[in-house]
Amino acid sequence: MGLAILYAIPAFLINLGMMPFLEDEAIRSIVALEMLYKNEFLVPTINEKVYLFKPPLYNWILAIVFYLSGIVNEWTARLPNIVFLLLFSLSIYRFSRRYFSKETSALNAFLFLSCGRILFWESFLSLIDIFYSWVTYSAMMFIFIYKDQRLKMFAIVYFLSAIGYLLKGFPSIVFLGLSLFILFFYWKKLRALFCWEHLIGIGIAAGMVGLYYYGFNQRYDYSASFAPLLSQATQRTIINHSIQETIIHIFVYPFENVYHFLPWSLLGIMAFDKRSWSIAKANPFVVISALLFLNIAVYWVSVEVYPRYILMLAPLYFTVFLYLYRHELLADSIFKKIIDYAFIVLMASIAIAPLVALFIPQLAVIENIKLKMIGLSVFSLANFYLFTKHKKILWALLHATLILRIFFNFVFIELRTIDKYATKCRAAAIEVAKTYGAGGIKLYKNSRMDKISSFYLASTTKKQNKRYAEFEKDAYYIIDQHTETFDPKEFTVIDSFPIVEWNRQVHIIQKK
Numbered sequence: 001m002g003l004a005i006l007y008a009i010p011a012f013l014i015n016l017g018m019m020p021f022l023e024d025e026a027i028r029s030i031v032a033l034e035m036l037y038k039n040e041f042l043v044p045t046i047n048e049k050v051y052l053f054k055p056p057l058y059n060w061i062l063a064i065v066f067y068l069s070g071i072v073n074e075w076t077a078r079l080p081n082i083v084f085l086l087l088f089s090l091s092i093y094r095f096s097r098r099y100f101s102k103e104t105s106a107l108n109a110f111l112f113l114s115c116g117r118i119l120f121w122e123s124f125l126s127l128i129d130i131f132y133s134w135v136t137y138s139a140m141m142f143i144f145i146y147k148d149q150r151l152k153m154f155a156i157v158y159f160l161s162a163i164g165y166l167l168k169g170f171p172s173i174v175f176l177g178l179s180l181f182i183l184f185f186y187w188k189k190l191r192a193l194f195c196w197e198h199l200i201g202i203g204i205a206a207g208m209v210g211l212y213y214y215g216f217n218q219r220y221d222y223s224a225s226f227a228p229l230l231s232q233a234t235q236r237t238i239i240n241h242s243i244q245e246t247i248i249h250i251f252v253y254p255f256e257n258v259y260h261f262l263p264w265s266l267l268g269i270m271a272f273d274k275r276s277w278s279i280a281k282a283n284p285f286v287v288i289s290a291l292l293f294l295n296i297a298v299y300w301v302s303v304e305v306y307p308r309y310i311l312m313l314a315p316l317y318f319t320v321f322l323y324l325y326r327h328e329l330l331a332d333s334i335f336k337k338i339i340d341y342a343f344i345v346l347m348a349s350i351a352i353a354p355l356v357a358l359f360i361p362q363l364a365v366i367e368n369i370k371l372k373m374i375g376l377s378v379f380s381l382a383n384f385y386l387f388t389k390h391k392k393i394l395w396a397l398l399h400a401t402l403i404l405r406i407f408f409n410f411v412f413i414e415l416r417t418i419d420k421y422a423t424k425c426r427a428a429a430i431e432v433a434k435t436y437g438a439g440g441i442k443l444y445k446n447s448r449m450d451k452i453s454s455f456y457l458a459s460t461t462k463k464q465n466k467r468y469a470e471f472e473k474d475a476y477y478i479i480d481q482h483t484e485t486f487d488p489k490e491f492t493v494i495d496s497f498p499i500v501e502w503n504r505q506v507h508i509i510q511k512k
Contacts (some may be wrong), residue, residue: 008375012082012123014409017075020422023501026451027051029077030458032062037464042215047443047454047465053210057166058128072459077126085123088134089113092315096139096408099285100491104326107394111318114401117260117307120408132167134313135160140179140312141293144288147187154201162208175312178295186291251302260307261314263346263397266339267321273333276324282436289319325394343397347387350400351380354407363411365418379403421500422452428497429453433460436476436508441465444509447480450501471511480506 021029031044031051044051044059061080065074089109096105122130139160146153151355157176164172184190258265270276280286293316299305330336354373363369380403387396417423433441433456440463443449449457449465458465471477476494479486482502486509495508 012366014406015413016078016124018413018417019074020420020426021074021452021455022125023451023464025077026455028058028126029063029393030451032059032066033455033458034464035059035063036067043220047449048259048467052224055166055169057163058131077268081126081130082123084131084134088130091134091138096319098344099283106320108319108322110313110398111264111322114398115261115264115314119401119405122308122311127308128167129308129311132164135164136172136175137312137315139176139290143183150195150197150199150238154197155204158201158205162205165209166212170454174298175295176255179292182291183288245303246301250300252310253300257307263401264318266342267325269335269339270321270324273330273335275330279327279329280324283323286320286323289316292316307358340393343393347384347397347400350404351377351384354380357411359464363415366411366414376403376407425453425500426456429456430460432508433457437461442475443475444477444479445469445484446486447478448482449478450499452500473511476508476510478506479509
């Protein structure tokens with residue numbers, strides 16, 4: 001366990017701030033930045049236009065980090081995500097420890113921390129989903145833990161669900177409603193949902209959310225915020241897609257998730273052992289985890305979904321199948337042996353991967369590539385040796401995945417940064433801000449500016465990007481000719497630069 005923590009530190013922190021933002025990351029950060037510049041925290045904006053597609057809580061967190069650190073860049077924007085990921089993993093350990101041994105509980109936490117979707121995507125991006133998933137998973141667990149203390153249970157889960165709503169909107173209501181229904185139906189206590197304690201919980205959530213909307217309504221019509229939130233919640237569901245698309249998605253969705261949550265998704269092979277479900281019933285934590293996993297039905301029938309939407313369900317899956325995999329009554333299972341062989345092959349592949357990289361010409365642009373790859377291969381081979389000596393296959397593969405993430409940091413993140421079009425756009429936006437943004441960036445009327453460039457422009461000038469309907473002499477304006485036009489007889493094109501979102505150039509113009 002200590003070795004896993006030692007690997008995890010460099011695995012998650014190396015090159016954290018190297019890659020330029022993705023669009024969703026830039027949205028969170030530019031909104032937070034404008035909150036600080038305007039001293040307005042209730043009505044989110046991007047380039048002076050109100051942004052209502054997400055509630056503001058995560059923007060508040062980023063604004064606090066930017067303010068306290070005095071640093072506004074990719075590193076500070078992504079660091080909270082790492083903190084929430086570690087807290088999420090710690091919570092998985094703490095909840096598991098009530099029903100599992102110390103080692104199994106630690107493994108359960110590390111399986112989530114090191115699954116493919118976390119390791120090679122979500123853990124180094126400044127997105128809402130890990131924090132939101134942690135809150136949602138915790139709410140589910142507290143329904144189970146405090147089922148016999150209704151007031152405490154409803155108060156905690158509705159408090160957490162209100163936080164979830166202020167992070168992501170309506171999905172929190174769906175997760176809470178389904179989780180309560182599933183568990184109380186299983187306990188044959190549906191009538192218990194109609195109690196005064198439940199009303200207290202609803203009152204707590206309504207008070208928290210209502211307080212925000214009360215403040216919001218002092219500045220902007222609160223009713224205008226519901227349509228964008230509802231649009232975000234329903235745009236990927238069957239409501240907006242054909243029956244054919246939905247049927248195809250229902251068929252392929254399980255296989256997609258097996259891929260995204262490798263290698264630990266392979267533990268699900270234990271479900272094919274006929275003894276598994278009778279053994280699972282003996283542990284109430286396993287049973288409840290399996291029942292709560294039924295929340296996945298919402299996304300199973302939603303065509304356009306991303307794996308990050310179900311991060312709160314991944315620990316439930318791992319809990320069930322880790323328990324079965326490690327159970328003494330299934331030690332002789334042929335399905336356990338299949339999993340073990342697959343894990344050994346994966347470990348061997350991870351040990352070889354860095355050496356293979358030495359023969360890929362495109363990687364030669366990375367500084368000290370040979371030294372990095374040989375070093376990582378040595379670590380991987382040493383890890384493989386320790387496995388053959390101690391026979392702890394799950395810990396060995398866990399260590400191997402964290403080593404692979406370090407390899408990923410040194411190779412793919414650097415390569416993405418060097419070759420990525422967004423890197424060129426970042427450099428161009430920063431240069432434009434330094435050259436023409438002494439008084440702040442001026443956008444002409446409704447000229448579109450992508451969120452990524454908007455962030456780099458505003459963070460460099462340390463001023464909000466503003467819109468102007470009239471031109472001033474000697475001032476520079478950014479204009480997007482796809483949304484606005486100008487008379488070349490009256491204005492001169494001074495410069496141009498690329499933006500990411502629409503993969504095109506925008507111009508800087510000045511009145512003649």
